[in-house]
Amino acid sequence: MNSDQINYLLQGAYGTLLLSVLTFVFASMLGLVIALMRVSDNTLVRQTAFGYINIIQGTPLLVLMGVCFYGPSILGYSSVPALFAAVLALTVQSSAFLGEIWRGCIESVPQNQWEAAECLGLNRVQRMFKVILPQALRIATPPTVGFMVQIVKNTSFASLVIGFAELSYNAKILNNATFKPFLYFGVAAVLYFIICYPLSWMSLRLERKLTLARS
Amino acid sequence: MTEVVRLSNVHKWFGDNHVLKGVDLTVQKGEIVAIIGQSGSGKSTALRCMDHLEIVNEGEISVCGHTFGAGAQRKDLKQLRQDVGIVFQSYNLFPHLTVEQNITLAPRSVRKLPKAKAKEIAQQVLQEVGLADKIDFYPEQLSGGQQQRVAIARSLAMGPQLMLFDEVTSALDPQLTGEVLRVIEKLAAEGMTMVLVTHEMGFAMKVAHRIIFMHQGKIHEQGSADILRNPTTPELRQFVSNGL
Numbered sequence: 001m002n003s004d005q006i007n008y009l010l011q012g013a014y015g016t017l018l019l020s021v022l023t024f025v026f027a028s029m030l031g032l033v034i035a036l037m038r039v040s041d042n043t044l045v046r047q048t049a050f051g052y053i054n055i056i057q058g059t060p061l062l063v064l065m066g067v068c069f070y071g072p073s074i075l076g077y078s079s080v081p082a083l084f085a086a087v088l089a090l091t092v093q094s095s096a097f098l099g100e101i102w103r104g105c106i107e108s109v110p111q112n113q114w115e116a117a118e119c120l121g122l123n124r125v126q127r128m129f130k131v132i133l134p135q136a137l138r139i140a141t142p143p144t145v146g147f148m149v150q151i152v153k154n155t156s157f158a159s160l161v162i163g164f165a166e167l168s169y170n171a172k173i174l175n176n177a178t179f180k181p182f183l184y185f186g187v188a189a190v191l192y193f194i195i196c197y198p199l200s201w202m203s204l205r206l207e208r209k210l211t212l213a214r215s
Numbered sequence: 216m217t218e219v220v221r222l223s224n225v226h227k228w229f230g231d232n233h234v235l236k237g238v239d240l241t242v243q244k245g246e247i248v249a250i251i252g253q254s255g256s257g258k259s260t261a262l263r264c265m266d267h268l269e270i271v272n273e274g275e276i277s278v279c280g281h282t283f284g285a286g287a288q289r290k291d292l293k294q295l296r297q298d299v300g301i302v303f304q305s306y307n308l309f310p311h312l313t314v315e316q317n318i319t320l321a322p323r324s325v326r327k328l329p330k331a332k333a334k335e336i337a338q339q340v341l342q343e344v345g346l347a348d349k350i351d352f353y354p355e356q357l358s359g360g361q362q363q364r365v366a367i368a369r370s371l372a373m374g375p376q377l378m379l380f381d382e383v384t385s386a387l388d389p390q391l392t393g394e395v396l397r398v399i400e401k402l403a404a405e406g407m408t409m410v411l412v413t414h415e416m417g418f419a420m421k422v423a424h425r426i427i428f429m430h431q432g433k434i435h436e437q438g439s440a441d442i443l444r445n446p447t448t449p450e451l452r453q454f455v456s457n458g459l
Contacts, residue, residue, distance in 0.1 A: 113309065116307035119268070
């Protein structure tokens with residue numbers, strides 16, 4: 001493997017990393033909104049979020065990528081940047097899953113915590129943000145990090161429809177040219193691991209810090 | 216004497232279960248009322264109705280000047296919740312906050328007090344319950360009795376006119392029970408209006424001005440501590456003899 005090829009793989013890794021980080025940020029924001037909508041008092045709000053989650057969870061990521069890349073042309077836009085389309089598709093898909101995970105975590109906080117907060121006079125927003133969400137955060141850490149790793153792996157779909165240069169695509173290109181699959185896919189696997197490992201490590205630290213705060 | 220609590224012909228169903236079958240109850244300012252009875256007699260439900268934690272199906276409730284009746288849920292409960300403090304059997308402290316933060320959360324968020332003033336109040340109420348040195352601890356680090364006393368302090372911090380206690384010592388062993396009862400006794404001596412749902416007969420006899428025995432959703436017998444020594448109705452006689 002020469003230095004050009006190593007560079008090519010590293011560029012792919014950069015693409016993967018970029019997609020992952022942008023998706024984490026936007027999907028977290030949207031996922032939190034979805035989760036809060038799912039536990040709302042308002043029936044219409046709850047049903048809307050429920051509908052969104054069901055439709056998106058049932059749609060393959062490949063199809064979402066296609067919609068996000070080719071869809072805007074129906075509305076009159078001539079072209080869409082590959083990065084924008086990929087992040088949009090990944091964000092929409094991830095927010096549906098994260099929203100459900102977080103709804104489950106919010107509902108895991110014991111009911112009497114809601115009651116105690118209510119009896120002190122806190123309004124619904126104060127109860128949610130000062131009492132319930134901090135406790136839900138601790139419960140949410142393992143499944144959220146598990147899903148974050150899933151996001152990193154899902155970025156490989158970006159190359160299939162949209163042609164965004166990320167790690168698995170670049171590895172595939174090199175393999176097509178050199179017919180050394182174990183070498184290039186092997187190195188790609190190691191690079192994926194290097195991207196994912198800090199997530200697991202941060203999750204462990206976050207869990208320890210949140211436990212420490214309680215004891 | 217001003218009336219702090221009035222329940223008028225209160226009925227409550229949970230599905231098909233008719234839990235409160237026409238309860239009429241008043242509590243005067245400064246009075247201490249103990250409600251006793253078997254599980255399922257409706258005593259906790261009656262208490263929870265006083266703080267609008269349960270909505271009655273029929274009848275009217277008036278607490279600290281706020282009136283609410285059947286059916287509709289009231290939205291403007293902020294003032295009611297400041298006037299009434301309630302302490303639960305399972306303490307329900309916020310585990311992610313220190314004792315100080317548990318106590319100052321409501322004064323800062325609801326009454327919008329500045330941090331320093333809220334801390335002062337926290338120190339005062341903790342002094343009242345005898346836990347001033349535990350101000351920076353987390354609930355997990357405290358015993359059950361200490362947690363319950365912090366829960367009482369947390370309710371006191373909002374300056375309520377009425378304190379409700381829902382079987383607050385039922386989850387505690389005798390020694391821890393004693394700690395908590397001493398705090399309640401102290402509050403009683405200071406003139407706080409209180410309604411206690413309790414199984415502690417001895418305590419009820421010692422501290423309560425009036426004892427109410429509930430049976431099958433209605434007030435069966437009420438009076439001073441004498442009703443426990445000389446019960447008039449057979450149901451109360453049976454209840455008391457079971458306890459001894």
